[in-house]
Amino acid sequence: METRDIIRLKEKSLEECHLARDTDELEALRIRILGRNGLLPTIMKGLKDAAPSERPAMGRAANELKEELTALLEKRRGELAASASADRAIDAFDPTLPGRWRAMGPRHPISVIIEEAARIFATLGFTMADGPDIETEYHNFDALNTPADHPSRDAQDTFWLETGVLLRTQTSPVQIRVMEKQKPPIRIIAPGRCYRRDTADATHSANFHQIEGLYVDRNVSMADLKTDISYFAEKMMGAGVKVRFRPHFFPFTEPSVEYDFSCHLCKGRGCRVCKNSGWVEISGAGMVHPRVFEFVGYDPEKATGYAFGMGVERIAMIKYGITDIRLLYENDIGFLEQLSL
Amino acid sequence: MKAPLSWLKEFVEIACSAEQLAERLTFSGLEVESVSADDPDLGGIIVAEILGVERHPNAENLSICRIHDGRSELQVVCGALNFAAGDKAAFAAIGATLPGGRTIEPASIRGVSSEGMLCAEDELGLSDDHSGLMLLPPDTPRGKRLSEIMGPPDPVLNIEVTPNRADCLSIIGIAREAAALLGKPMKLPHARLREAGGSIEDAVSVQVEDPGACPRYTARILSGIKVRPSPLWVRRRLMKCGIRPINNVVDVTNYVMLETGQPLHAFDISLLKGKRIVVRRAKPGERIKTLDEAERDLTSEMLVIADAREPVALAGVMGAAASGIVAATQTVLLESACFHPPLIRRTSKALGLASESSSRFEHGVDIMAVERSSRRAAALLSELAEGVAAKGVIDIFPIKPAPRRITCRFASIRKLLGVSIPASRIADIFKSLELKIVQGDGKTCSVQPPSFRMDLEGEADLAEEVARIYGLDRIPTAAPKCSPVPRADDSSIRAVMLCKSKLAALGLTEIMNYSFVSENLLNLFEPAGTERRVSLMNPISADQALLRNSLLPQMGETLRRNCARQAEEAALFEVGRVFSRDDTGALLEEERMALGLMGQAGRVGIGKNDIPTEEDVFLWAKGVFESFCRAMGIGLDGRSCLDAAAGLAVVRKADAGTSAGNGFPLACFENARAAFLLLDGATIGVLGLLKNDIRSDWRLRSPAALLEARLEPLISRAFEARHAKPAPAYPSVNRDVAIVVPMNVMHKDIVEVISKIAPKELTDIRLFDIYYGKELGTDRKGMAYSLRYRSPHRTLTDEEVNDLHSAIKAGIRNGLKAEIREG
DSSP states (O other), X not given: OOHHHHHHHHHHXXXXXXXXXXXXXXXXXXXXXXXXXXXXXXXXXXGGGSOTTTHHHHHHHHHHHHHHHHHHHHHHHHHHXXXXXXXXXXXXXXXXXXXXXXXXXXXXXXXXXXHHHHHHHHTTTOEEOOOOSEEEHHHHTGGGTOOTTOGGGGGSOOOEEETTEEEOSSSTHHHHHHHHHOOSOEEEEEEEEEEOOOOOBTTBOSEEXXXXXEEEESSOOHHHHHHHHHHHHHHHHOTTOOEEEEEEEETTXXXXXXXXXEOTTTTTSOXXXXXXXXXXXXXXXXXXXXXXXXXXXXXXXXXXXXXXXXXXXXXHHHHHTOOOGGGGGTOOHHHHHHHOO | OEEEHHHHHTXXXXXXXXXXXXXXXXXXXXXXXXXXXXXXXXXTEEEEEEEEEEEOTTOTTOXXXXXXXXXXXXXXXXXXXXXXXXXXXXXXXXXXBOTTSOBXXXXXXXXXEEOSXXXXXXXXXXXXXXSSBOEEOTTSOTTOBHHHHHOSOOOEEEEEOOTTOGGGSSHHHHHHHHHHXXXXXXXXXXXXXXXXXXXXXXXXXXXXXXXXXXXXXXXXXXXXXXXXXXXXXXXXXXXXXXXXXXXXXXXXXXXXXXXXXXXXXXXXXXXXXXXXXXXXXXXXXXXXXXXTSOEEEOOTTSEEEEOSSSEEEETTTEEBGGGSOOTTOOOEEEEEEXXXXXXXXXXXXXXXXXXXXXXXXXXXXXXXXXXXXXXXXXXXXXXXXXXEEOBSOEEEOOXXXXXXXXXXXXXXXXXXXXXXXXXXXXXXXXXXTTOEEEEEOSSEEEEEOOTTXXXXXXXXXXXXXXXXXXXXXXXXXXXXXXXXXXXXXXXXXXXXXXXHHHHHHTTOEEOOOOSEEOHHHHHHXXXXXXXXXXXXXXXXXXXXXXXXXXXXXXXXXXXXXXXXTTXXXXXXXXXXXXXXXXXXXXXXXXXXXXXXXXXXXXXXXXXXXXXXXXXHHHHXXXXXXXXXHHHTTOSTTOTTOSSTTTTOEEEEOOOTTSSXXXXXXXXXXXXXXXXXXXXXXXXXXXXXXXXXXXXXXXXXXXXXXXXXXXXXXXHXXXXXXXXXOOOOSSOOEEEEEEEEEETTOOHHHHHHHHHXXXXXXXXXXXXXXXXXXXXXXXXXXXXXXXXXXXXXXSOOOXXXXXXXXXXXXXXXXXXXXXXXXXX
């Protein structure tokens, strides 16, 4: 071994010392170079066999190896120990623990649909109106051109509180209340609870919600009704939704229609929610009957208007894939949380 | 209304399928709910001739028939009696499958081999008749397939007829719609009736006492009637329409009712006393036993058909059991009439008795067709029951209604529908629906609707006719018009929506309960004040007999239900209406909010399984409510700011269980664990912990806090203008004070004392520690407050703050007999 080999060994050893990742590697390096059977003792033993002229330079190089490496080992040992204890401190910090904050509470699907509908109709200039759940027979039926002793009352089996007082079977009495107070133009939606004496099953509830709509002005047409319902459907259900209108009968509109949305869940292919028809009936609508205008003191020659009612539960069911209306009134926290509305 | 396709085809040519017709009808206003194919598969059934009959040697009730099925002679054992040699009967050969699913195999019946089965109608799924073999006309060829004789499958359209379309409660009415849609003419054969009997006036007299209730009454007499089962085609049609066949006379009245929409009734004239019919109001105390064998008490509101002595029918609803057609009936009085719809409806409702007849009279029958339908039925009775019609008809029809005229302005129709339909197209639609245009020009016309279209009264009705035949899908849609209405204000409704968003943002789950509750649940929460409850006159069940007067009972039950489903914690809210009566009994409704908390609802993460203390749960609910109030703009201006945080005073209420709850239930709360919520001095709600009795009954592990408040005062400031103040220009200085007070001194007492003596520089009083310790004894506690001082004009010096703070400490010491801990 020559002097420059010793110098090269020193440089290589110092570099390894710098690169060592932990104290175990430092110790292995120390044993290999400085240990009892290491390279340095071998070099020292070999000095006596070296040429006398080389001997001082070699001795000096070997000493430098020993001193510099020993010093660096000491320094690196300190550094690595410090960083190891710093690592242990990071270990105690566990960012994967569950977050600690109260989540926002989930909203009830019915409230969400109502607010969404209000927002959509607001873009068309509709404001909200309100009426009582406890209604008079006059507002719920008579003024809506649904006289007593007429079969058109059969469609709405009614809860009575006393003679002439009932739980509203529809949100339509709000139409009457608004028109009694206000002259055209009128553009309102009226969300609210309604009640019908239906036995509860997967699609019927004695207690349900409607959103009434009423638009009265000088030139309101069936085309406006179709336009606005279709606009609403698209905003509520998404661009792919289809709407279809069927002629129907309601005592307080003429002409009357019913409208269906294509089933959001199965995209019209047929599923449990739409009873395999691909369509879900949302509710009725039509042009306000001239006799209703007469009841509220409007001139039916001047006023024209459309009215609609929508089943909120129906919309919620197709929008969220709820197959049983009763789930909406069971208030199971797990059910409400999974929707996270 | 069920309409067999074959029956419709008798009146109009229909080239399309039943499904295509259903689609057309649905999109023109007659909603076809389904198309059912109920015809049995008669694939394997053929006609056999019975060649000879012998008694079965080993069985009295059986016979052995030699038959020919068109190919070979066979031996069949048979249990029926209604045939003789030479008859043709329905036969299922070996290997044939009956509609019920049974496959015929060779059999040995009591020692005699049988190579097939002679069938009764019920075995073939054609009717419920099991009285004998299904026999066929003598000229039917042997071996002919029964399916060829019965004709092709006859699907049935199940139609939901809307209340305005009384005319469509008939096959002819539906056929008319089909004719208009398909552009085909109606084929209405004129019923030919041979009147071979004596004069009707000699047989019966009819008197209508109340022409308002019975504007038209007709009677015909048919003698020589042979009562027997109707032929199969009549029975098949009745069954397809959901009516059970009885005998040929009753079946004919039903058949013609289905065909024309006119209910008919047949009386056995020998059972009519005095050969008289009187149409009159029932007399007080009169009773009738209807065909369904029920005895019914009548009132003078009800109309009856009576003979000389007593009612023989409840007019338009049902006949009396005693005057009906029996096997021995020979002479029939056939009634066809028109009754006042509301009267029939009231009678039917009052007696809880509805029939095919009453339903049609309620909707209204075509007064002009009353006699025509009678003639049709009489002709059928001649054909099917060998009846001989008396000469003439009694037709009491004093006031003939004038034909209606409706003015139609084409421009108005176009405007209402929003589509430009040419006048000629509108006129064509009217014609297709048999609406006569009596006069008109290019702008208007005068339309005379047919008598059966009682629903058409005004121009809007005509617009609907145009829309539904023209096609709603052809009315164009466009970009929506947006026109806000000036002055329209819905802020109070938006404020209610805002409430819900804020409560959800506070981490509460929104629930929605029914407006109905059970009496038991209300009693559990507050037995007092029953006279203010609102009950339904006609509830569905006892569980849902009352309207809720508070949101809390169901809130409690919701906690219970979720706890039973292993929810460990819940933080719920509901916004909804409650119902009550005031002192005078007047009905009230009010919007309220409710909170329900259980478990570690106010803490997150670790420690979730610990059961919180009563105070924890109560204060979490209080804290949520205070945050909510701030979010709704309450207390921001310092108004009614008794409890520093929220503008609400929480008052202890020890006497729960009285009716002093201001409309809120109190009995549900644990004693001394409830508080009224005050705003501007008025009680607006209540907060408390669910009574321990209920909690343990319901197995709730955790204390449960319930809060209910009236919504109106809480939303009144939601949209009030709010004004920002600049950030303070000078720093504040905090000084703490630790106080030892008797256990019964409350936080509120301390804050009140401090506030009373507070200098204007004191800007905040914050509790930061409560201490209970041995050295204080069991009747004292330590409370530590941090007080913040600040001047808007300058930085306060230490000395100034020390002086202010010392004054407050002195005030606390004197005001509360408290010990101030120094250091």
